[in-house]
Amino acid sequence: MKHLSNVFSTTTGITVVGLIFGALAVWLQHAGNPGNMGICVVCFNRDIAGAVGLHRAAVVQYLRPEILGMVLGAFLASMAFREYRPRGGSSPIIRFLLGAIAGIGALVFLGCPWRAILRLAGGDAHALFGLAGLIVGVGIGTLFFRMGFSLGRSQSQGKASGLVLPGIMLGLLILYLVDPQIPGQDKSGVLFYSIKGPGSQHAPFLLSLGVGLLVGALAQRSRFCTMGAMRDVILFNQWHLALGFLAMLAAAFVLNVAFGSFHWGFEGQPIAQPNDFWNFLGMVTAGLAFALAGGCPGRQLFMAGEGDNDAAVFVVGLLVGTAMAHNFGMASSGAGIGPHGAAGALGGLALCLLIGFFNCKRGA
Amino acid sequence: MSHVIDSCGLSCPQPVLLFLNAVKENPHGPYSVLVDNDASRENVSRAARNRGFAVEEEDQGNGVTRLNMVKT
Numbered sequence: 477m478k479h480l481s482n483v484f485s486t487t488t489g490i491t492v493v494g495l496i497f498g499a500l501a502v503w504l505q506h507a508g509n510p511g512n513m514g515i516c517v518v519c520f521n522r523d524i525a526g527a528v529g530l531h532r533a534a535v536v537q538y539l540r541p542e543i544l545g546m547v548l549g550a551f552l553a554s555m556a557f558r559e560y561r562p563r564g565g566s567s568p569i570i571r572f573l574l575g576a577i578a579g580i581g582a583l584v585f586l587g588c589p590w591r592a593i594l595r596l597a598g599g600d601a602h603a604l605f606g607l608a609g610l611i612v613g614v615g616i617g618t619l620f621f622r623m624g625f626s627l628g629r630s631q632s633q634g635k636a637s638g639l640v641l642p643g644i645m646l647g648l649l650i651l652y653l654v655d656p657q658i659p660g661q662d663k664s665g666v667l668f669y670s671i672k673g674p675g676s677q678h679a680p681f682l683l684s685l686g687v688g689l690l691v692g693a694l695a696q697r698s699r700f701c702t703m704g705a706m707r708d709v710i711l712f713n714q715w716h717l718a719l720g721f722l723a724m725l726a727a728a729f730v731l732n733v734a735f736g737s738f739h740w741g742f743e744g745q746p747i748a749q750p751n752d753f754w755n756f757l758g759m760v761t762a763g764l765a766f767a768l769a770g771g772c773p774g775r776q777l778f779m780a781g782e783g784d785n786d787a788a789v790f791v792v793g794l795l796v797g798t799a800m801a802h803n804f805g806m807a808s809s810g811a812g813i814g815p816h817g818a819a820g821a822l823g824g825l826a827l828c829l830l831i832g833f834f835n836c837k838r839g840a
Numbered sequence: 841m842s843h844v845i846d847s848c849g850l851s852c853p854q855p856v857l858l859f860l861n862a863v864k865e866n867p868h869g870p871y872s873v874l875v876d877n878d879a880s881r882e883n884v885s886r887a888a889r890n891r892g893f894a895v896e897e898e899d900q901g902n903g904v905t906r907l908n909m910v911k912t
Contacts, residue, residue, distance in 0.1 A: 485882050559878050561903055566851065621857060629849030632876075632903070699879045704852060711853055712860065716886060770851035786851070 482557075484697035490716060493698040494723025500687050501594050501724075502731040504542070507679035511737075511746025512598040514728075515542055515691065516591035517773035518582040518762075519747075521791070522798035522807075523675050524648070527667050530799035533807075534662065535673025539652045541681055543777065544645040545688020547791075550696035550781025551642040552689070557697070562638030564785030567627035570831055571769055571786050575793025576800065577824035578765035578773060583798060583807040584758025584817045585609070586747055588773050589702035589766070592759070593721065595748065597728035599740035602748050602755050609756040613763020614706040620768065620832040621711060627768070627835055630786055638783025641791060652681070674747055695778045703763065703772035749808040754817060758808075761824040768831060842870040847880060848904060855880040856887045863891060873907045874900065881905050 483489050501514025513519060519536075526537030554560040582588050585606040587595060592610060595603035617625075655665030662671050670676040678684065694700070698720065705721035708714040732738040742750070749755065766772050769790050771779060776794070779787035801807040806820030814820075845862060847855035859873055871893070875881045884907055885895045893909040900906050 482878070482882065561877060563849070563877075566849065621853060626850065626854055630851070631849060699882065701852075707853060712856060712887065714856075714887065714890070770853075 482697060484694065485699060487716065487719060490698050490700065490720040491723045493694045493700055494720035495727040496694060497691060497700070498593075498597065498724040498727025498729075499731060500691065501590075502597075502728050502735070502737070504679045504684065504687060505594075505737065506735065507683055508677055509679050509684075510674040510677045512595040512600055513587070513591055513674070513747060514594055515687075516587050516594070517543070517546075517777065518579055518588035518794065518798060519586070519591060519674070521579065521773070521794050522583065522802070525795050525799040526675060526802070527669070528648075529666075529668055530795065531802040532668075533802040535670050536675045536802070537662075537668040537670045538675040538678055539648060539667060540678070541649070541652065541685035542688035542691070544649045544652075545685045545690075546692040546695070546774065546777045547642055547645040547781045548649075549689035549692020550778040551692075553693035553696040554782040559696070560638060560783050562633040562635060562783035562785065563630045564633050564637065564789075566630040566786045567835070568786060568789045570627055570835070571790045572793035572796075573827065574765045574769040574831065575776070575790035576797030577827055578762045578769070579794045579797030580801045580806050580820045581758045581761030581765060581824050582773075583801040584813055584821045585755045585762070586749055586808050588762070590772070590774055593702065593725045594728055595745070597725055597738075598732050598745075599738045600745040600748055601740065601742045602745060602750070602752055605752040605755040606759045609759030610703075610763040611706055612756075613760040613765075614703055614767045615710050616760070616764050617767025617832070618707055618711045620836060624837040625768065625832055625835055627786075630784070633785060637785060640785070641780045641788035649685075692778060692781060695774060696782060699775075700778075701772050701775040703766040704775065706763075707767055747810065749810060749812050751812055754808070754813045754821060757825070758817070758821045761821045761828065764825065764828040764832070768828060842872045842908065845871060845873045847884070848874050848876040850880075852879065852883065856883050859884050859887060868911050869893065870908070870910045873909070874904055875907060876904045881907065
């Protein structure tokens with residue numbers, strides 16, 4: 477079978493995809509999503525965890541259609557281009573743990589790499605510390621890869637097994653339609669809805685879902701990955717994915733300036749916490765977890781859509797980790813880090829280092 | 841006889857890393873890399889072309905592609 481040529485994985489392709497993602501994110505922000513949070517994979521998974529009651533932080537509960545769309549869009553694109561291939565079995569429980577740790581670390585900073593880009597593009601100077609932490613975390617990950625780190629080989633699985641995570645996302649979508657938001661009420665059917673705080677700020681449902689589907693499809697084709705962008709530069713001096721990352725930053729920055737939503741500085745930034753030591757360290761932890769798992773949280777959604785059940789397990793770990801981050805006081809708020817945020821970031825980092833050391837020179 | 845590298849089932853960045861480690865030992869090849877997903881196929885091919893290899897794809901069935909790489 478001849479492989480279909482893939483224009484999206486060319487240099488031009490990944491750059492255009494990055495530009496589109498930056499533009500779509502700013503559009504979502506202007507359409508109602510929280511500040512500098514057009515798309516945040518970790519925050520939105522945390523909001524979904526809240527919507528289904530895995531945590532009860534009343535200000536961050538909303539079944540974000542973007543996430544559902546990102547998985548389903550990647551699933552549909554992989555089907556259309558004959559790339560849907562169920563596989564799994566590469567240390568699933570370790571991937572679950574990495575997903576949970578990544579969620580906890582990212583919520584100390586208050587954002588995944590996607591939001592780190594959008595925060596910087598909106599002028600939030602704290603993002604510089606988060607991005608620096610991410611580079612250090614991914615850099616530590618590349619040291620493990622140089623020492624032969626591997627979580628082992630995955631195996632092909634039955635056609636139906638790859639449908640589980642897309643099926644869960646479709647189920648959540650149906651739940652959203654069955655139990656829609658009722659203005660002024662914090663619950664509709666079984667779903668929780670924030671009536672104040674970031675969870676109450678969202679773009680219209682169809683726009684969020686449509687953007688999610690488009691992002692999922694484009695990312696599946698282009699292999700867009702914000703962690704891979706840094707990893708490939710550090711490990712191979714390969715700038716392909718970095719072009720997508722930089723294009724997303726550039727597009728969001730230019731549009732923020734054009735539409736008056738660029739405000740440079742440390743003060744008064746939306747959904748940001750002021751302690752930059754922990755902004756940095758939270759993202760070291762998250763960056764290392766992403767690197768060891770082989771993809772940023774967005775890429776994990778897209779790979780799960782293609783049938784990669786190891787990525788699906790990471791996503792489930794992320795949902796649980798973000799819920800625990802709020803249940804156990806590890807998530808930050810505008811006031812500062814949570815009472816157990818430092819323990820979460822440092823404990824997560826220690827676990828990642830152990831996972832790294834104990835999985836070198838195996839499987840390859 | 842080309843050196844065969846089996847990267848099936850390995851996730852990013854291991855397929856590219858295995859290939860580049862082999863190139864470090866023997867810069868001239870030739871190499872054959874087995875890949876079983878499209879992201880790895882593209883990534884290994886890109887890395888090989890950047891290092892002056894011509895890449896030819898050979899379908900092995902069951903979703904596995906053999907990338908035959910010869911220094912040009």
